[in-house]
Amino acid sequence: DAEITQSPRHKITETGRQVTLACHQTWNHNNMFWYRQDLGHGLRLIHYSYGVQDTNKGEVSDGYSVSRSNTEDLPLTLESAASSQTSVYFCASSSGGPRAGELFFGEGSRLTVL
């Protein structure tokens, strides 16, 4: 069965360290997204990609970067982790057209920055 997986599921790091969260999907979807989830804020879009070599900034992109070298993967990098980036991160993917809004989510990566 097709799926979307995130790793690691839990990560504790220190302020200033670089962290990369992996996202891998086997749906063959063109669209991939990274969200962060915080109490009171719901899901906020960090970065998104509509295909290989395409990346776009979302509403809370500062301090984060992504790259899309193939269809399956969209890793999220925190260049220099900050305590404000402690959050639960969700990766999602979707196909195009009317189904673009039908997202398939990973199970989340809980990141703690000390």
Added chain:
Amino acid sequence: AQSVTQLDSQVPVFEEAPVELRCNYSSSVSVYLFWYVQYPNQGLQLLLKYLSGSTLVESINGFEAEFNKSQTSFHLRKPSVHISDTAEYFCAVSERDSSASKIIFGSGTRLSIRP
């Protein structure tokens, strides 16, 4: 730019009571509308969607939502809730007529069911 407002952050109800979770959106273009559900310690799952056609859409577990263009609303309802419906519910919007469209979520409504 699109935005989604969920008016209630928490909704407590008794088991077997009806419930309505409110969602209003703002957009300069036509949109598709979605409700997602998140059970504890899980990712989000699509609950139901409005793409076109009938403005009343239903899920397999008894929820329904009605698209009201004049009021820019997409409220979620269930006539009788169960303990298993305890979860957080997110309303979301994406642009119509775009093959590549970002999806914007509301801040979520936590539904808690009392026995």
